[in-house]
Amino acid sequence: MKKNRTSGKNINREFSVITYTFIGLFLCIMGYFAYFQVFKSEDFINNTYNSRQETFAETVLRGRILSSDGEVLAETKVDAKGNESRVYPYDNMFSHIVGYSTEKYGRAGIESWANFNLLRSNTNFIEKTVDEVTEEKSEGDNVVTTLNTQLQEISYRALGDYKGAVIAMEPSTGKILSVVSKPDFNPNTIAENWDRIVEDEKEESALVNRATQGLYPPGSTFKILTTLAYVRENPLSYNDYSYTCTGSIQEGSNKLSCFSGEVHGNVDLKQSFSESCNTSFANMGLTIDSLDFAKTCEGMLFNQALPVVKLDSSKSSFVLNDNSPASEIMETAIGQGQTLVTPLHMLMITSAIANDGVLMKPYVIDHTENADGMVVKNYRPSTYGSIMTSDEASLMQEYMSEVVSSGTGTKLKDMSYSAAGKTGSAEYGKVKGESHAWFVGYAHRDDKEDIAVAVIVEGAGIGSTYAVPIAKEVFDTYFRY
Amino acid sequence: MGNIFGEISKYLMIVLFAIYTYSGFAVFRKKYNKERRENIFWKQNILMALIHLDAFLLIYDETGNLAVLLFYGTQVIFFVIIISAYGLLYKKASRLLVNNMCMLMAIGFIILTRLSIDKAVRQFTIAVAAMIFGLFIPFIIEKVWFIRKMTWLFAAAGLCALGVVTVLGAASYGAKLSYTVAGISIQPSEFVKIIFVFFVAGMLYQSCDFKQVVITSIVAAAHVIVLVASKDLGGALIFFVVYLVMLYVATAQPLYFIGGLFCGSAASVLAYKLFAHVRVRVVAWQDPLSVIDNEGYQICQSLFAIGTGGWFGVGLYQGMPDKIPVVERDFVFSAISEELGGIFALCLIMVCMSCFLMFLNIAMQLKDRYYKLVALGLGTTYGFQVFLTIGGVIKFIPSTGVTLPLVSYGGSSLLSTIIIFSIIQGLYILREQRGDRHEKKQNLR
Numbered sequence: 001m002k003k004n005r006t007s008g009k010n011i012n013r014e015f016s017v018i019t020y021t022f023i024g025l026f027l028c029i030m031g032y033f034a035y036f037q038v039f040k041s042e043d044f045i046n047n048t049y050n051s052r053q054e055t056f057a058e059t060v061l062r063g064r065i066l067s068s069d070g071e072v073l074a075e076t077k078v079d080a081k082g083n084e085s086r087v088y089p090y091d092n093m094f095s096h097i098v099g100y101s102t103e104k105y106g107r108a109g110i111e112s113w114a115n116f117n118l119l120r121s122n123t124n125f126i127e128k129t130v131d132e133v134t135e136e137k138s139e140g141d142n143v144v145t146t147l148n149t150q151l152q153e154i155s156y157r158a159l160g161d162y163k164g165a166v167i168a169m170e171p172s173t174g175k176i177l178s179v180v181s182k183p184d185f186n187p188n189t190i191a192e193n194w195d196r197i198v199e200d201e202k203e204e205s206a207l208v209n210r211a212t213q214g215l216y217p218p219g220s221t222f223k224i225l226t227t228l229a230y231v232r233e234n235p236l237s238y239n240d241y242s243y244t245c246t247g248s249i250q251e252g253s254n255k256l257s258c259f260s261g262e263v264h265g266n267v268d269l270k271q272s273f274s275e276s277c278n279t280s281f282a283n284m285g286l287t288i289d290s291l292d293f294a295k296t297c298e299g300m301l302f303n304q305a306l307p308v309v310k311l312d313s314s315k316s317s318f319v320l321n322d323n324s325p326a327s328e329i330m331e332t333a334i335g336q337g338q339t340l341v342t343p344l345h346m347l348m349i350t351s352a353i354a355n356d357g358v359l360m361k362p363y364v365i366d367h368t369e370n371a372d373g374m375v376v377k378n379y380r381p382s383t384y385g386s387i388m389t390s391d392e393a394s395l396m397q398e399y400m401s402e403v404v405s406s407g408t409g410t411k412l413k414d415m416s417y418s419a420a421g422k423t424g425s426a427e428y429g430k431v432k433g434e435s436h437a438w439f440v441g442y443a444h445r446d447d448k449e450d451i452a453v454a455v456i457v458e459g460a461g462i463g464s465t466y467a468v469p470i471a472k473e474v475f476d477t478y479f480r481y
Numbered sequence: 482m483g484n485i486f487g488e489i490s491k492y493l494m495i496v497l498f499a500i501y502t503y504s505g506f507a508v509f510r511k512k513y514n515k516e517r518r519e520n521i522f523w524k525q526n527i528l529m530a531l532i533h534l535d536a537f538l539l540i541y542d543e544t545g546n547l548a549v550l551l552f553y554g555t556q557v558i559f560f561v562i563i564i565s566a567y568g569l570l571y572k573k574a575s576r577l578l579v580n581n582m583c584m585l586m587a588i589g590f591i592i593l594t595r596l597s598i599d600k601a602v603r604q605f606t607i608a609v610a611a612m613i614f615g616l617f618i619p620f621i622i623e624k625v626w627f628i629r630k631m632t633w634l635f636a637a638a639g640l641c642a643l644g645v646v647t648v649l650g651a652a653s654y655g656a657k658l659s660y661t662v663a664g665i666s667i668q669p670s671e672f673v674k675i676i677f678v679f680f681v682a683g684m685l686y687q688s689c690d691f692k693q694v695v696i697t698s699i700v701a702a703a704h705v706i707v708l709v710a711s712k713d714l715g716g717a718l719i720f721f722v723v724y725l726v727m728l729y730v731a732t733a734q735p736l737y738f739i740g741g742l743f744c745g746s747a748a749s750v751l752a753y754k755l756f757a758h759v760r761v762r763v764v765a766w767q768d769p770l771s772v773i774d775n776e777g778y779q780i781c782q783s784l785f786a787i788g789t790g791g792w793f794g795v796g797l798y799q800g801m802p803d804k805i806p807v808v809e810r811d812f813v814f815s816a817i818s819e820e821l822g823g824i825f826a827l828c829l830i831m832v833c834m835s836c837f838l839m840f841l842n843i844a845m846q847l848k849d850r851y852y853k854l855v856a857l858g859l860g861t862t863y864g865f866q867v868f869l870t871i872g873g874v875i876k877f878i879p880s881t882g883v884t885l886p887l888v889s890y891g892g893s894s895l896l897s898t899i900i901i902f903s904i905i906q907g908l909y910i911l912r913e914q915r916g917d918r919h920e921k922k923q924n925l926r
Contacts, residue, residue, distance in 0.1 A: 015845045018729070018861070023834070023838075028877065034823075037791065052789045129485060
């Protein structure tokens with residue numbers, strides 16, 4: 001068409017460049033539009049500011065929330081007069097993770113994160129048409145979670161009347177298997193009891209999900225991070241580390257002692273870890289460059305938002321720097337000081353160790369399906385990346401196994417599965433001797449996926465006495481079914 | 482029962498528009514002969530009529546407002562007159578451009594009627610006036626040969642009009658864009674961008690020696706600076722890119738283009754540092770949810786609308802597009818995407834792209850260097866404006882506050898776009914007529 005046009009011939013090359021550049025720009029916005037619709041739109045639709053969600057409830061009956069083993073965790077029942085009520089068959093047991101959905105007080109937990117999914121109806125065209133003709137509400141999509149009712153139940157029972165949290169996940173996928181936080185509330189009656197819960201006379205903070213948002217001093221479980229920082233600082237010589245524990249360590253005017261006055265004698269790095277020798281770790285802490293220590297911790301997600309999919313979580317904090325005094329360094333090395341973590345965060349670090357250094361993003365919604373059980377959207381496991389090398393991970397696996405075979409976690413010895421972990425007793429408040437009992441660990445058996453668990457029992461005392469037995473019940477249950 | 486009609490007509494509209502869009506690209510196939518193309522254009526007219534009818538039936542069904550039917554009838558007459566007037570007056574006109582122009586205006590009328598019937602009627606009135614004016618433009622182009630001598634007059638007029646706005650203009654959303662004459666608010670940059678193209682073409686079509694390039698660049702920079710001073714960043718960006726493209730094509734010197742882009746980037750960084758309202762838009766672009774209460778509100782509402790609409794849309798009147806501030810102007814694309822669906826919105830982008838390709842195609846085939854540059858400049862203006870507005874509302878780039886040509890509400894924008902389309906038609910007709918004298922050749926129409 002444009003041949004033989006001598007005057008325009010040269011100039012037309014530039015025209016082509018411009019034409020193709022603009023075609024490129026148009027394709028970019030089309031591509032981004034499609035990308036947004038497929039991958040990003042959900043983050044926006046689900047936002048509580050999106051008032052469009054409210055109108056869906058007029059034509060759609062809120063879907064159900066199901067456990068991975070098919071139990072109903074939340075459903076909407078309609079009585080003869082057409083009144084709808086949201087029913088939670090397990091009462092308090094799933095209160096924080098499943099959450100609640102009320103007209104007056106909003107939503108929390110999965111009820112909030114998956115609000116949009118629960119209010120969409122993907123029933124087939126014929127059913128929809130019938131619904132429209134009869135002016136019935138369409139059945140909303142169901143949300144199938146990764147939660148397991150048996151693990152949830154045993155965790156809930158095992159924690160008993162203590163305040164605290166128990167959370168378990170599958171290290172190889174990031175699937176959250178159970179989330180218990182106490183004190184809890186009954187989502188069936190939350191609207192009636194709202195004022196009392198919010199007033200919070202007993203200072204229970206019952207609405208806070210302690211497993212994902214509670215910030216605690218990590219106590220000795222933090223020695224996992226001190227060990228990694230030490231190994232990184234002394235890559236060739238950490239095996240030659242030795243220290244003689246006399247029950248206490250003095251640095252200037254600062255004195256720090258081992259738990260309940262124990263004297264560990266001559267220890268190497270592995271023994272320091274498995275016997276949780278405070279003085280040895282304080283000694284190590286003093287040799288680690290504070291900025292390198294901070295770098296290691298930040299590489300393990302301290303001081304930043306955790307990479308979780310649809311979970312509310314708090315940021316853990318680690319504050320050492322160049323000017324930190326020796327007393328604070330020593331305290332920090334044993335998990336006291338100003339360091340604060342969430343149980344979820346410790347669970348993620350433990351999972352990465354079990355998974356050879358690779359952290360999977362924790363998630364709790366497995367898929368959504370329409371009322372007839374056809375899958376609408378699958379949420380697949382996603383990798384965050386390696387937060388430690390596989391060599392570091394296998395070293396920590398070895399050390400954490402030693403805790404179980406000869407250290408503070410021997411209650412988990414000689415089971416059908418092999419467990420590994422780290423206990424902790426985190427002192428809090430001003431009163432000496434009051435401590436939270438911690439345990440983080442994982443268990444392996446060849447015929448099943450591994451499981452990792454984090455347990456914190458507020459004010460209970462020693463980790464090995466109070467937290468380990470809870471973890472054991474979770475492991476036992478997991479490997480029984 | 483109304484809902485079933487709504488559902489069916491929603492999907493019907495998507496299918497019809499998808500076919501229309503496809504045909505808008507199919508005509509570019511070289512193997513198609515003239516009859517086959519004519520056939521496609523007739524089919525496009527039928528598709529347009531069906532989409533238009535479908536939408537207005539739905540609007541009537543939802544509102545029960547008889548005035549809507551009257552309004553619809555008037556629009557049909559308007560479109561029939563445009564299409565047949567071009568057929569009668571300008572046999573050589575590009576029917577693809579006429580069809581696309583009418584299709585885009587029809588989509589504009591549909592979504593504006595849904596958002597606010599008063600605004601839609603206002604828009605329609607301006608469209609009628611603009612089209613009557615536009616019909617004379619091809620005739621003027623043919624007669625007024627001395628237009629290429631008026632180069633400096635264009636520059637002076639353009640700078641004056643922009644300068645007056647800067648000094649007198651009313652502040653609107655952080656940018657001084659318009660002034661009001663006899664109750665009508667006029668946004669001069671919409672018209673200055675047209676004469677700016679004529680100015681640059683007039684400067685560069687004869688000689689591209691260094692001195693000429695320097696002088697032209699200084700005047701072009703003056704335009705851009707005045708726009709930046711009045712905080713019209715979208716406008717400034719359009720002028721800047723149009724100038725670079727024209728300079729590059731006229732000189733065939735990629736270095737000018739690359740150097741220009743480099744200066745542009747430096748200027749953007751400077752603007753970011755200097756102007757708070759630029760920073761606000763960048764923050765709102767990076768993470769709108771984090772600033773949803775303030776600067777991110779508009780873009781978040783836009784994304785809520787687009788996301789909630791999904792691929793198939795929620796249907797006319799089923800969404801909440803009026804939650805987006807100034808939805809009928811800069812954010813009309815989001816309203817369309819929410820209610821008519823993501824597929825419809827993608828097709829809309831492609832129709833705009835089809836217009837742009839036609840503009841450039843015409844530019845390429847023109848023999849006269851002056852007209853060639855004019856067609857290129859106007860095409861770039863149109864294409865880049867579409868990119869800026871859609872890219873902005875979907876958060877691909879920071880929002881710059883420009884309108885979607887022919888669809889957004891706004892008299893100045895509508896009139897200037899109709900003028901651009903008419904000028905291109907005039908150039909196309911010119912080429913076809915001259916082409917006929919030299920060689921009988923089958924050409925794209």
